[in-house]
Amino acid sequence: MALIVQKFGGTSVATPERIKSLANRVNRFKKQGHQIVVVVSAMSGETNRLIALANEITTTPSLRELDVIISTGEQVSIGMTALALQELGLKAKSYTGSQVKILTDASNGKARIIDIDGQSMKKDIDNGYVVVVAGFQGCDADGNITTLGRGGSDTTGVALAAALGADECQIYTDVDGVYTTDPRVVPEARRLDRITFEEMLELASQGSKVLQTRSVEFAGKYKVKLRVLSSFEEEGNGTLITFEEDSKDDNMEQPLISGIAFNRDEAKIMVLGVPDTPGIAYQILGPIADANIDVDIIIQNQGAKTTDFTFTVHKNEMKKALEILNTKVQPDIHAREIIGDDNIAKVSAVGVGMRSHVGVASQMFRTLSEEGINIQMISTSEIKVAVVIEEKYMELAVRALHKAFELEEA
Numbered sequence: 001m002a003l004i005v006q007k008f009g010g011t012s013v014a015t016p017e018r019i020k021s022l023a024n025r026v027n028r029f030k031k032q033g034h035q036i037v038v039v040v041s042a043m044s045g046e047t048n049r050l051i052a053l054a055n056e057i058t059t060t061p062s063l064r065e066l067d068v069i070i071s072t073g074e075q076v077s078i079g080m081t082a083l084a085l086q087e088l089g090l091k092a093k094s095y096t097g098s099q100v101k102i103l104t105d106a107s108n109g110k111a112r113i114i115d116i117d118g119q120s121m122k123k124d125i126d127n128g129y130v131v132v133v134a135g136f137q138g139c140d141a142d143g144n145i146t147t148l149g150r151g152g153s154d155t156t157g158v159a160l161a162a163a164l165g166a167d168e169c170q171i172y173t174d175v176d177g178v179y180t181t182d183p184r185v186v187p188e189a190r191r192l193d194r195i196t197f198e199e200m201l202e203l204a205s206q207g208s209k210v211l212q213t214r215s216v217e218f219a220g221k222y223k224v225k226l227r228v229l230s231s232f233e234e235e236g237n238g239t240l241i242t243f244e245e246d247s248k249d250d251n252m253e254q255p256l257i258s259g260i261a262f263n264r265d266e267a268k269i270m271v272l273g274v275p276d277t278p279g280i281a282y283q284i285l286g287p288i289a290d291a292n293i294d295v296d297i298i299i300q301n302q303g304a305k306t307t308d309f310t311f312t313v314h315k316n317e318m319k320k321a322l323e324i325l326n327t328k329v330q331p332d333i334h335a336r337e338i339i340g341d342d343n344i345a346k347v348s349a350v351g352v353g354m355r356s357h358v359g360v361a362s363q364m365f366r367t368l369s370e371e372g373i374n375i376q377m378i379s380t381s382e383i384k385v386a387v388v389i390e391e392k393y394m395e396l397a398v399r400a401l402h403k404a405f406e407l408e409e410a
């Protein structure tokens with residue numbers, strides 16, 4: 001008997017029929033003698049619908065109230081799923097985030113989980129219930145409803161698996177695993193049987209939409225065994241996310257590059273011609289961080305007397321970042337120019353094989369130059385090379401790199 005957390009995304013609960021088939025799948029696992037905790041997202045499209053609804057009152061809603069509104073999507077799903085399980089004769093009980101006592105910090109809209117109590121939920125599991133938990137939500141120390149950021153149900157699943165010491169966390173989604181890149185862009189993309197946490201983390205943070213970044217971080221930190229599977233197929237082992245040490249045991253040749261990720265959600269901000277003095281980076285980026293705006297790539301270029309700063313933020317936050325720079329920062333730093341550009345995309349090659357091989361970056365730059373694609377920014381880590389390019393070349397770049405690194409179906 002194993003304790004398994006099964007997380008189902010929006011497409012798996014999109015209609016009452018899908019919810020019934022989800023329940024059948026859970027029933028099969030239950031019949032094999034496993035204890036099951038189900039985590040569900042809102043019915044597909046529902047979170048977007050709720051955000052649009054709030055926007056009809058105001059386009060700048062208070063984040064507390066927005067969370068009250070958008071957390072209802074998952075509440076509908078847990079009730080529906082529990083009903084479907086009960087119809088099959090199973091004991092099932094729904095739990096909202098606050099009923100589980102998923103304690104988060106108070107950052108509405110992107111709250112982080114601090115602690116999971118789960119006492120009463122555990123009792124129910126021991127008494128044979130399938131417990132159905134609302135993904136994406138928790139509550140802060142004052143009892144306010146919070147949400148974990150888009151795609152946050154993945155994190156709920158992993159966090160619950162960690163808190164319960166589950167044997168495996170299965171993420172059911174509309175793809176049957178993790179691919180070398182998005183098959184919608186490159187039809188020859190290949191499903192990976194396994195991938196390391198670090199690679200998955202890079203892929204997720206570089207724009208692969210399969211898993212929420214935070215959920216992968218969580219799984220790596222708490223050593224949760226994570227598997228991505230299709231919610232539409234009965235068979236198949238999906239993609240197992242493992243630790244580098246474990247995958248080495250297999251004695252398999254590590255591929256140089258595991259995947260190509262891309263992301264068109266970022267915007268570039270250039271702060272040009274600022275004095276090259278100690279503290280300038282902090283003066284520019286401090287207020288951005290204080291406003292809780294995430295910064296991804298940062299590049300500083302030293303000139304003769306002045307320096308240029310370029311960094312990327314989420315597209316949705318470009319306006320806010322520019323406003324902060326122009327009103328709060330510019331009076332002190334007197335930059336020659338501050339420019340925002342949201343017409344960019346980031347393309348990354350990811351692979352642990354890079355640690356022991358040279359030449360990945362140069363191969364990447366050669367491929368892009370052969371396609372006539374100009375590189376605006378470059379950022380590297382031990383297992384990743386990322387470039388920022390003009391958005392219209394993104395798909396071309398992904399296809400060319402996927403081919404150059406020989407990632408196609410054999």
Ligand code: ASP
Pocket residue numbers: 009010041042047048073135136149150151152153154
């Ligand atoms: N329903 C939320 C969203 O669409 C959370 C999730 O699906 O994971 O972002």
Ligand code: MG
Pocket residue numbers: 009010151154210
């Ligand atoms: Mg999702």
